[in-house]
Amino acid sequence: MNKNKNIQAEVEKTLLSLDSFSKMKAKPFLFTRIQAKIENKESKWAFNWLFDAPILKTAALLMIISINILSITYINDYYNIRINEENTLTSFADEYSISISTENNINLYNE
C-alpha cells in the first residue's frame, strides 16, 4: 500500500515538473539568419531555373530516351551489316578456296 502511495507521489511530482518551466525565447538575430537563408536559396534557384522548369525536365528525359533508342538501333544495324559482310566474305572465300582470319588477313592456299 505504501509502495503504491510512493509511486503515485512520484508520478504527481513528475507531472508537476512541467509547471516549473518558463517559456523559451528565440535566439537573437533570428530575422537576419532567416533572411540569409532565403537569399541563399533564391540565388541557387536563379542559377538552376533551367532545371526547375518541368517542361524542360520532360524534354531532357525524352531526349535521353530517344538517344538510347537510336543508339540501340544503330548498334543492331551495325552488327547486322557486319554479320552480312562476314557471311559474304566467307562465301567468297569458300568459292575460291581462300582462308580469311578475323583480322581480315587473306591467306592464299592451295588445296
Next chain:
Amino acid sequence: MNVEKEFINDIISGKQDAFKQLVDDFQNQVHNTCYGFVANNDDADDLTQEVFIEVFHSINKFKLDSSLSTWIYRIAVNKSLDYIKKQKRIKRWGGIIKLSTDNEEVKDRWVGHNDTPDISLEQKERRDILKTAIDKLPKNQKIAFTLNKYEELSYKEISSIMDQSISSIESLLHRAKKNLKETLENYYKKEFLDN
C-alpha cells in the same frame, strides 16, 4: 481580419519591414512550440528558421480561413513532427548520430529559463522522464498536450490549429494525461523494483 489581410498583402508584395514584423511578433511562440517537441534549443532554432522560411514562401497561398497565428502554429507543429520522424529514421538506420533518449545526459535538454543551479538535478531528471513519456504518446495526443501544457494555448486555440472540435481536444488531453500517468507509473514501479 482586414488589418491582417493588409499585413499579409504587404508581405506578399515583398515588403521586408512587414516580414520582419511578422518574425518579431511570432518568433518566441514558434521557438517555444518547436522546443516543446524537440527539447533542444539549437534544433528548435533551426526549426524556427524553417518555419518562417515556409511562411515566407507560402504566404500567398494562405486563404485567411483561419487566423495568421493558427496557420503559423500549424506549420510549426508539422515541421517539428517531420523533424522528429527524420531523427527516428536516422537513429534506426544510421547509428552514426546517437540520439539517445535514455538516461544519458543530453546538453541543453529541456532547460527552463528560471533554472538556477540548485534547481536540482532531481527536477531536471523528472523533466527528462516526462519528456520520454510524452514522446511515447500517440501523435494527436502529443500535439494537444504540448500545445496546452507547454505553449499554454486554450482548448479553442488548439482546436483551430488541429482542425478538430473542442470536445475532441478535451478528449485528447484527457487520454494524454491518462497515458502519461500509466507510463510514469510503470516507470516508477520498475524503479522501485530495481532499487
